[in-house]
Amino acid sequence: MIRVEFLGPIVKEPLELDIKTLKELATVMAEDSQLKEWVGICAVAVNDTIVKKSNYELHSGDVVSILPPVCGG
Amino acid sequence: MELYQGSLDVNEISNRWFDEVQSLNFGAFITFTGIIRAEDSIEALSFDIYRPILEKWFQSWKEEAKKRGAVVKMAHAIGDVPVAQSSYISAVASPKRRVALELIDEFVEDFKANAPIWKYDILEGKRIYAKERSTPMDGAGILEGGSK
Numbered sequence A: 001m002i003r004v005e006f007l008g009p010i011v012k013e014p015l016e017l018d019i020k021t022l023k024e025l026a027t028v029m030a031e032d033s034q035l036k037e038w039v040g041i042c043a044v045a046v047n048d049t050i051v052k053k054s055n056y057e058l059h060s061g062d063v064v065s066i067l068p069p070v071c072g073g
Numbered sequence B: 001m002e003l004y005q006g007s008l009d010v011n012e013i014s015n016r017w018f019d020e021v022q023s024l025n026f027g028a029f030i031t032f033t034g035i036i037r038a039e040d041s042i043e044a045l046s047f048d049i050y051r052p053i054l055e056k057w058f059q060s061w062k063e064e065a066k067k068r069g070a071v072v073k074m075a076h077a078i079g080d081v082p083v084a085q086s087s088y089i090s091a092v093a094s095p096k097r098r099v100a101l102e103l104i105d106e107f108v109e110d111f112k113a114n115a116p117i118w119k120y121d122i123l124e125g126k127r128i129y130a131k132e133r134s135t136p137m138d139g140a141g142i143l144e145g146g147s148k
Helices: A022-030 B010-022 B051-067 B097-114
Strands: A002-006 A015-017 A043-046 A063-067 B002-005 B028-035 B044-049 B071-082 B086-094 B117-123 B126-129
Touching (some): A015 A022, B010 B028, B010 B071, B028 B097, B051 B071, B051 B097, B071 B097
Parallel strands (some): B002 B071
Antiparallel strands (some): A002 A015, B044 B117, B071 B086
């Protein structure tokens, strides 16, 4: 299972998903009325490292973080 | 890297950093201090931080600074910071001015674009995500098969 956590302004409990790719994650998010607006603008981290390759392969036990647009300072 | 609940004590932080820099025999020390401005009737700004990725981001800047013979520092607030108070200080010290002047610009701009920190307006007691002022991080859009 993959644990998906939503950070900052996305007020959503973590999801436990049986997925292997980011594409599958995008599909799950696009079908959720609360999450769909975030699909196109969020960065993704796996085990606290930002992912840059869209074909990144997920493994059971991975923790995925969804990072909305930022504004520090 | 230092994170504080609420407003930063600018004098304490910058004086302490200055004392540290004095012991390094560096000739240049630049601080950037972010102050909450009064606009659109906000009472305060509020911040969420995702610490594990912020620490990695800062670590990569420490390494970049080291390559240039410089040192970087940062402090940021978590939670509410009232108007006129400081939420963010970053600093660069280096043996000579040129490296510090260039590095503070890159460091602060990349902070704005890629530090995992989310900002909210506090308006009539409500906490509202500052979406229009926020920037998708490097790598955003990856869920749609590309990056921004």
